[in-house]
Amino acid sequence: MTIAQATRPQESFHYSARSRERTIVEATAANNLDGSRKTLIAPGYALPLGVRDCCDGFNFAVFSRHAERIELLLFDRPNCAEPFLTVELDSVRHRSGDIWHALIQGLKWDQAYAYRAYGPWDPLHGMRFDGSCLLLDPHALAVANTAAWRNEVPPLLRPRENPVQRFPSAAKGLLARRFFDWQGIARPRRSWSETVIYETHIRGLTIHPSSATEHPGTFLGLIEKIPYLKDLGVTAVELMPVQEFAERDGAPTNPISGESLRNYWGYNTVAFFAPKETYSTQAAPGCQIDEFKLMVRELHRAGIEIILDMAFNHTAEGGVDGSTFNFRGLDDSIYYLLDDQGQYLDFTGCKNTLNCGHPVVRDYIIDCLRYWTTEMHVDGFRFDLASVLGR
Structure with missing residues (x-):
């Protein structure tokens, strides 16, 4: 083991894994909430993808076939401008096939993380890496x-000559708890012959004052409407997209007031596994997970199933003039359908088309559906523009 220390309190610590099996980092940073800390970094595991809380730390795993280098950035809070630790995922110690990974001990729930991917800028061959x-x-x-999305992410038309090292307005992933008390409530398991589906929108159902709800426009607001749904004879609620989307990115402005408008419907997903933050009370980081689960539990308690609308046909990243959130920056040619000039094929009317026929993307979709059914107890799905999934 090796111990390294960041000696100046205004700097975060950068760790490179070259030639090391395991390293302890003792980092002191300006945004470190607890002062000096020790963080154990090990190679980790390639599967499962995403972040998993292991008995010996948090395991991070992300796919990128064509990246030459990946960095994992760790933040004390989602709104921190600087990471307290940047971990360079070395291709020898921290890469298995096309998956980059690391196991880190000493992290805490509700801390935030993100990646930077480095590689060629070669749009003709579907590579748009920008560190x-x-x-x-x-x-x-x-x-x-996610409120940061209203003012950030300019079009990625070419790599930036002067990389930005501070991220005061960037949305980030969260180290989120997964435990929830389902209280033994089972799925209703309604037969098709008794199914009455009520399609609705989480925000639209209760955002108006006439809904008379304590938590308008949220998952909790829907719970307050369960008696109304039961009176109608509803046995299943189908929700328009509740996965995280950039409601302000690329949205138009009010032609009279100039006010920035929001994307209401949500058919421009950014993170398919994540419930939308603004559909929660935002009482605490990551509370959208618990509040979504609470909504599902109470619907099931009332004998009502839940169906989610999934838009796997495209993403919020749009075309070449769109914002870069994740897929484009990690491996453009894998995640999207491109022509022989590296341009996005648009079979969706939304400027890009997910490459659903690729084994990596297909596995991603299956993993996502499995998560929503097993972890979030969702009963079914409606697939938006489903024909694209077969391309």
């Missing part, structure tokens, strides 16, 4: 500081 972009984990279970 200045802070990238979300495609498997992030919760995304925090």
Whole structure:
């Protein structure tokens, strides 16, 4: 083992794994909430993808076939401008096949993380790597500081000559707790012959004052409407997209007031595993997970199933003039359908098309559906523009 220390309190610590099996980092940073800390860094495991709380730390794993180097950035809080630790994932110690990984001990719940991916800038061959972009984990279970999306992420038309090293306005993945008390409530398991589906929108159902809810426009607001749904004879609620999307990114402005408008519907997903932060009370980082589960539990208690609308046909990253959140920056040619000039094929009307026929993307979709059914207790799905999944 090797012990390294960041001696100046205004600097975060950068760790490179070259030629080391395991390292203890003792880092002191300006945004370190607890002063000096010790963090154990080990190679970790390639599977499962995303972040998993292991008995000996948090394991991080992310896919990128064509990246030459990956950095994992760790933040004390989602709104921190600087990481307290940057871990360079060395291709010898921290890469298995196309998956980059690390096991880190000494982290805490509700801390935040993101990646930077370095590689060639070669759009003709579907490579748009830019080390200045802070990238979300495609498997992030919760995304925090999403209000930042209203003012950031310019079009990635070419790599930036002067990489930005501070991220005061960037959304980040969260080290989110997964435990929840389901109180033994089982799924209703309704037959098709008794199924009555009520399609609705989480925000739209209760945001107006006439809904008379304590938590308008949220998962908890839907709970307050369960008696109304039961009176209608509803046995299943189908929700328009509740996965994290950038409601302000690329949205138009009010032609009269100039006010920035929000994307209401949510068919421009950024993080398919993560419930939308602004559909929660935002009482604490990551509370959207617990509040979504609470909504599901109470619907099930009332005998009502829950169906999610999933838009796997495209993402919020758009075309070449769109923002970069994760997929484009991690491996553009894997995640998207491109023509022989490296341009995005648009079979969706949304400027890009997910490469659902690729084994990596197909596994990603299956992993996502498995998570929502097993971890979040969702009963079914509706697939938006489902024909694209077969391309």
